[in-house]
Amino acid sequence: MNMKLVIIEDERAAVRNLVTLLEEVKPDAEVIAELDSITGTIEWFSSHSAPDLVFMDIHLADGSAFEIFEHVTINCPIIFTTAYDEYALKAFKVNSIDYLLKPFGKNEMEHAFEKLAALHTSTSTQQQEDELHSLIRMLGEQKNYKSHFLVPIKGDKLLPVSVEDISLFYIKDCQVKVVLKNNAEYPFPHTLDELTEYIDPSLFFRVNRQYLISREAVKDIDLWFNSRLSVNLRYENLDEKVLVSKTRVKEFKDWFAKKK
Amino acid sequence: MFLRRKIKTDHYLTATIIISLVVAVLIHFPETISLFDHLEGVTLFPGMRVIDVINEVVFTFLSLLLLFAVNTFLFHFNRSSIKISWKKILLSFILTWILSNLLGQVFVYLHKTFNIPAIDAMVHHYLHPLRDFVMSSLVTTSCYIIYLIRRQQQVIVENQQLRAENILNQYEVLKNQLNPHMLFNSLNTLRSLIRENQDKAQMYIQELSRVLRYTLQGNEFQSVSLHEEMEFVNAYIYLLKMRYEDNLLFDINIDKKYDNYMLPPMSIQVLVENAVKHNEISTKRPLTIHIITNGDGMLSVSNPVQPKLTKTPGMGIGLVNLSKRYQLLFKKEISITEDDSFTVQIPIISN
Secondary structure, three states: EEEEEEEEOOHHHHHHHHHHHHHHHOOEEEEEEOOOOHHHHHHHHOOOOOOOOEEEEOOEEOHHHHHHHOOOOOOOOOOEEEEOOOHHHHHHHHHOOOEOOOOOOOOHHHHHHHHHHHHHHHHOHHHHHHHHHHHHHHHHHHHHOOEEEEEOOOOOEEEEEHHHEEEEEEEEEEEEEEEEEOOEEEEOOOOOHHHHHHHOOOEEOOOOEEEEEEEHEEEEEEEEOEEEEEEEEEEOOOOOOEOOHHHHHHHHHHHOOOOO | OHHHHHHHHHHHHHHHHHHHHHHHHHHHHHHHHHHHOOHHHHHHHOOOOHHHHHHHHHHHHHHHHHHHHHHHHHOOOOOOOOOOOOHHHHHHHHHHHHHHHHHHHHHHHHHHHHHHOOOOOHHHHHHHHHHHHHHHHHHHHHHHHHHHHHHHHHHHHHHHHHHHHHHHHHHHHHHHHHHHHHHHHHHHHHHHHHOOOOHHHHHHHHHHHHHHHHHHHHHOOOOEHHOOOOOOHHHHHHHHHHHHHHHHHEEOOHHHHHHHHOEEEHHHHHHHEEEEEEEHOOOOOOEEEEEEEEEOOEEEEEOOOOEOOOOEEEEEEHHHHHHHHHHHHHHOOEEEEEEEEEEEEEEEEOO
């Protein structure tokens, strides 16, 4: 019986590479679909039954391939392909997932098929699924943190800002503001809750409902009534005290003392 | 860090306490000695008792602590991060002097009204102005010395941090220059070209080398001519077009008269790279990138916004760097706008 394959890859040349290699390594394989985007892949998998094997590039035309798994389940082995991706490589190694690094040749392809066969016999489908989920989780965690923002200023202009240059975010008159280390303040188009997810929690701490601050924003700290802390910020344009609630004090100290 | 800060604060407090105590004792040295020398005790400080001396020392000690506290509160000598000028030091000295005089008056008042034991001898009273002067000099000087020591410590720490940051930055720059993702993808494209079209493959190797050479030399010059930059950008575009084929299009319109205008190296390339990184490029939705010079010495790189389903990390890193480079080199701003299309305008500088 022919082996039915699906190739998910957004570069035509890479698809042709893959197809020619398959002809050499697995002459009985039949490529039944070539997809180049997340949306295309989701559509295809919701209207077709699963093939025997999928080759999947991590960077697709409309985003990261891991998004696909949020929408459809793919019940067949997957061999991931990527040119270079530090996070993904780390994740692959931890999760014993089959992958190919571009450019790859006949030997690498044969090796991948051998590894796939070995994985298939040694682990159950459930295990493989678990591994895939933990892989996606790993990648999701590392990728969500933003290192830069485009802050809207003066009408339709955008100011590129590195997270390192941000001192704090806070709410003033129901509006989120960003304060840069040079004390410039701008309205910011995200809520603090959203920001807590976008930003690396080792860099910014949500001291209370109104304030999300970086270590460098802290000038000094006073002990306050009721075992709370009062944080004095370097940014002096504030009319209220920034208090760390009793329950968050330990967490705050731990965060503050932790190295980046 | 939290802990270190705490310990430092404690040191400041301990230092001031020790200094106050030592000064309070030493400044009453004559009185203390004469307590044990009967003859001098009678001639210089008639009627002086042990309790008087102890009281004087204690009161001086408390006054000194208060003076330190006032100085710290007003002039923040404990904060190494602020600058302390000569004016501040002078002000601190005068204020301390006045305050120490006032405190002396308070003590005399307490002594007279509530009969608190104190030295009544005339010599002691004559010595007071001198003592106030010495005390305030000592308070201000030790505050300043403590401040200087802490500042020096801070400079050392900051230098170390700076060095670490520089190394990290250099590493990032190097990694970005080589852009491994792009390099390996190019090699993959090359692999298919070798099989399909050897002439194109040779051409591709030439263009790839040109791009690599330019990126590696990129930081040797602070600015390059638009002509040079565009030669490199064209090579870069060639590589991209081989990768994305008909899905990626370019509309380039550069006025020849700007050929010798200057800009930071790789600035156009960064903008093209960004457009490719953050937009969907597929058979269904091809992407066109426009590179255009407009009349007023600006070059704009724009593309229709075709957002990906998942955001690419590192959004804006190239833009932040470019904007910083423009500020440092030319003291000029780049302008970024977004509506249906994303446009970055960069100034090109006439020679």
